[in-house]
Amino acid sequence: MIGAEALFRMEGISKRYGGVRALEKAELVVEPGRIHAILGENGAGKSTLIKVMAGVVTPDEGRMVLKGDDVVFAGPAAAQKSGIACIFQELSLIPDLSVADNIVIADPPQRFGMIDRKAQRRLAEAALDRAGAADIHPAALVKDLPLSRRQVVEIAKALARQPQILILDEATSALTAADVAKVFQVLKRLRQDGMALLYISHRMNEIAELADTCTVFRNGRNVATYANGSKSNDEVVEMMIGREYHNVFPPKPPAAVSDRAPALACRDLSWAGRLKDISLSVAAGEVVGLGGLDGQGQRELLLAFFGVLSGLSGEILIDGKPVTLNSPAAAKRGEIGMALIPEDRKTEGLMLPMSVRDNLSFASLDLLSKASVIDSAAEQRRNEDMLDLLAIKTAGLDIPVGALSGGNQQKVVIAKWLMRRPRIILLNDPTRGIDVGTKQEIYALLRRLAADGAAILFYSTDYDELIGCCDRVLVLYDGAVKRELKGDEISEHALISSALNITGNGHSLREGAEA
Amino acid sequence: MKDWRYWLAEQRGTLVALAIFALMFTIYISNHPAGLTTNVAQTAANKGTLLALVAMAQTLVVITAGIDLSVGAILVLTNCIASMVVTGNAFETTLGVVFVLFVGALCGALNGLIVIYGRLQPIVATIGTGAIFFGIALILRPLPGGTVNETLADAMTGKVFGIVPASLLMLLAIVLVVWLPFCSSVIGRAAYAAGSSETAAYMSGMPIRRGKFAAYTLGGLLASIGGLFLTFFTYSGQASSATASTYTLLSIAAVVLGGVSLFGGRGSAIGAIFGAFAFRAIGDLMFVFDFDALWQPLFQGVILLLAVSIGALGLWRVRNRLEWFG
Amino acid sequence: MSDTTMGRISERMPRFIRRIEPPVAISFACIILLLLFGGLYSSAFLSADYLLQQLKVASFLGVIATGMMLVILLGQIDLSVPWVVAAGAMMACAATAYGPAATLAAVPIGILCGMLIGLVNGIGVAYLRIPSMIVTLATNAVAQGLMVVYTGGFSPRDFATEEMRYLATGSLIPGVPNALIIWAIVGAGMVFVLTRTTFGRAVYGIGNRERAAYLSGVNTRRVVMIAFIAAGGLSAFGGVLLAGYASKAAQGMGDAYLLPAIAAVVLGGTSILGGRGSYLGTVAGVILITLLLSILSVLQMPEAGRQIIYGVVIIAMLLLYGRSPANQ
């Protein structure tokens, strides 16, 4: 680290949004051949910082120096020309264009002023290969890919630009360990090649494995910069959240044996070749995890329960009685009382331009109204309850929910369903992109809900979470339940090996990646 | 290798439009008293080409997730101008044609500027500019009339070698000279990207403003070719608000029939051409079936309703209800 | 620049005015400006007679624009307005041929016809997922076809009933045209629905993001369908009032209402993309458009000039306040 010349330097960068100070005299030094991790809780200013670097956001003050020269970026295109490639948290792929189109998008190969499709195809294949995603067809449309594949395409797209500085803002948040391992191999190679990398993630283990240097942000300021490994996990988290921090996961209660019919169950559930004869049950008070590689049918399974899929075969049972659910509206109704925290809060969970109030109430309007007329007083009360319960940080109920930080937005999604007091809660990767502090609150909350009698089915891409949170974990592979893990059986080792459908002694991919 | 499947998926809208057109046109021809003579083909081609030009203009804008409600007004304005300037000797006529195309491009560019720099929603911005364009047309041509170089007009609406309708060749030339270069250029890709996801396109550093501007300008240009062709067709200019609104609405219908997504980012002008011809063929059915005159509008409306419902057949295959929402 | 200026100005205003959005405020300011401008030409523009008459005429557009707004809030559009207006009017008048009971029920019959067309629109948009721009275009053609067949073959009765006359031109409260009262009632109903009911919330939610609304357990298809039915009914009701005003129904009587209805809604600050807008804005938009058209007509501006001014005003006003946010 010492002696290495700073490739890029940010000094005294400030940015305000109305009254919100996103960045306050922020500093950052980026050096070649190093991976620099940026940590901070939700809304700390990480994304804003890198948006400034990438030319998306113009800072109110401060200077940026690239290789000794002051630079000002008029827009993302200018930053890219200077060799800065950025993978944004909210991704920047064009859904209706093909994977190949997207990968070469900034600077497609041309002949006679026309895009050379053959050359484009070659470039795209090479980039996908480098990102460890040769399985993605270059002609596929991005919108047909699941989120995890899109993240990989985004990485390939950044690589295709051959930048000097590569920024990854929670670029792996939807990836499972196997995919993350592949990406890490790529990143480490790039580091060897002398590229400067900025890495933002809320997954502490990833940072521990990957980073050389870490910078912690809090409330728009950098709190500390240190060499990776020089601080303990708890110390880091305390710097991030500015208070004491202990164990992440709440204790699991002993498994209670009950002869009541399970709140939620299914028998031989199959759908469109994506779900194959799945049978499972979740009892009231239980937190059941869904594991496995991404895209093995977990999402479809949750949607099937929630009445979104048609043409199901097999049976869904609520309290032991078979039901037919044709819509989320049917699934959330009183007797059933189901809730689904969807995968993508921005398109499925929230209406971003609408107020926090409207979003919180939206799933519970039937409960908050008499003869379809909303009881504003009751609404206000319930909304305030939910803000308290989940400690949602917001300037008020009437501001657009899109103006909250990602983590707080996620809490709103959860709160909007908890307002109904659901008996059955389905969660699709609910802590994606959420800081450790908030995660901890969510875990505790899930436990509390279970203790109050809710049945919880919980898909996560994060193995630690499954291990720490779940009473049982069902590992899916290719649309079928491959393995059920209980109690102490739930370990990273077991999760990974069954996820890969390896019998016997599969070794940890993360270890493998480190080699 | 399943590349062809991706290609097929990409071209589905165009192919469906082609199929609808083929079906309607076959019904039409097999019931036509004269059958498929060169004259019948020429008539159908001329009529279809005019709508196809306007539909292509609309497509360019729709691709950027916009919509051009002034396209009919541009058609009418350029029709009026063409009926004044496209006359005289070869040189004067050429100048006139260039001027008409220039005005069309200018109108399109104005739309583009208002939408891009004024940041107005295209649908309302073009309601406004459409009124302006029509007002100018009315000043230029308070009453229908004017002339056009009849040699050129007859050539463009006639047949080449006595067989091939010249209008189809013109359409082909436009596809080759305007459309294909556009959609395989960086600018064209930026237009698609802007229509698909403007934020993502911006973040990716694409020239979205240039892409949109090019789309609107070329849209105006194509509409003015439509205006020229309308002049060739009628030897005259007319500032008719009915023509303006009819062609605006027909262009939208043709674009949708041609598999272009009104939400932007998806579809091609070639699909829109087939959509336009399919739409014309629907109108032609009136001619060959002996419907009571008073029932014809109803028949046409019902066929249109059925044709646009064809897309709904795909719903049967949807097994994940979230796909309803695109 | 204008944003910050507006912000500064608004800070000095009383609280309840401050809550009015800029589009609404600017529209009302433009209305006053327009009247002052007209007043320079002739003091008649400021007479109570003229103003009440404008409000009466605006009521027809107002009722139609109410339905249009509902549909636009969903992110859709209704291009079937012209012939739904005509069909509503013609069918209401036609009812008189079928005895006194039908004559009494003329108004509901007209509205019902509009709702039927709206139902087809709604099914097409909500259940068949066809873009509204094209379904409503097609139903407009079908409605036109039906009315042509009807006129040509059924010896239509097309006199407005006494009730229709009364609704459109009478005045229950002396000096206040009934049409205006009706618009006020329709508007109040709309405000209530949009702000206080679950249906209204669902409309805004769907307009913002239908997928999220669906996953929240809202029956989005039913909401969309009901909105289109309501829009059809309101258009037809507008037609019925127009028939009362003209004391008869006629083909093509709705032609002049499509673009002004859209323009009024949008000028009032409702986002054409859906999910955002208030009814007060639509009220302002309707009055603005009506006044503008009327003043241009009375000033004997030639049609060409009127079109140009109309277009320029729409664009200029939207440039004042209707711009989407700049790229972050």
Next chain:
Amino acid sequence: EGPEVVAGPASDPNCFVPWADQTKFYKYPKKDGPYRIALANGYIANTWRIQMIQSAKAYAAQPEVAAKLKEFKVVSTGEDVPAQVSAVDNFIDSGYDAIVVNAQNAAALIPALKRAKAAGVIVVAFDGTVDDSEDLINVNVDQKGLGILWANWLINHLPNGGKILEVRGVAGHPVDGIRHEGIQETFAASGKKWDIVEVVGKWDDGVAQKVTADAIATSGPFDGITGQGGDTGIVQAMIDAKHPFVPFGGETENGFRKFCAAHAGDGLKCSSAGSGPAQVAVAIKTAIAALEGNVVPQAVKLPLAIVEDPNFKDGTDYYKDQSDNFFVGNSFPTCGIDISAIEILNQSKDNQ
């Protein structure tokens, strides 16, 4: 090959009145009947056009006419001018003997006329005429004369000049322009002082009513009114605004004539004249005559169907209990055409 230009008079001089002294007379090569005749209509969704089509069908169904026709086909193409031109082309290609056209834009027919001539198909245009071509027969009422008639009516009733409200038709439409010209020229030539307020009523009752109401509120009162259409709406606006009844030169809508009859005593002195939809029958008659090899003028001038105060009679000039929306002046007695508007309107679907 085209017609032979011959000397007049026409075969049926009472009906086929030449437009002007210089109008040529045509003698087309005689063809043997029965004939295939087509009617290419444009827009259909207004009362005038519907009435026109009903009149055409009624005329073609009259026994002596039906005997001469092998086929009578009607196609409406909407407001789309090229679609109508294409329909004409299609009729030419399909071998029809004659095509009768009610053109959306008459000037646009010229290229199609060339093709018709080459194919030996007779084209008769009515309502809107093609003045720049001689490859067809025009049949029309004197639109300018209509404007002159209305203006003269007002001049006669307002000896001291005065303030006139002129409600115009659709901007950019030739008929609106020529009628307006007739009105303006006549007023200007009268030597009296006129203050003319123009508004655009688009030939539509609703629009006309609204603009009239506005005009009355801001520029009224008026001493006389002339309206090209939408006249029922104009009178309605006067009544609503309690505007005094004044002399009025207008079209032939039943509703207008009803008002004229009812309020004549209060000052609503009307001249109601216009172009009846039955002119289509004259056009068909002309086409048949031409096909039979008879001499016809290149341009036929139709008589105006004029009724003026105090001659409005219920049951002949207007129909008190019938719709406001139809055009009463629908007979051309000089041509032996008397298609009562009321009959065709009441023609039920079954007995068509």
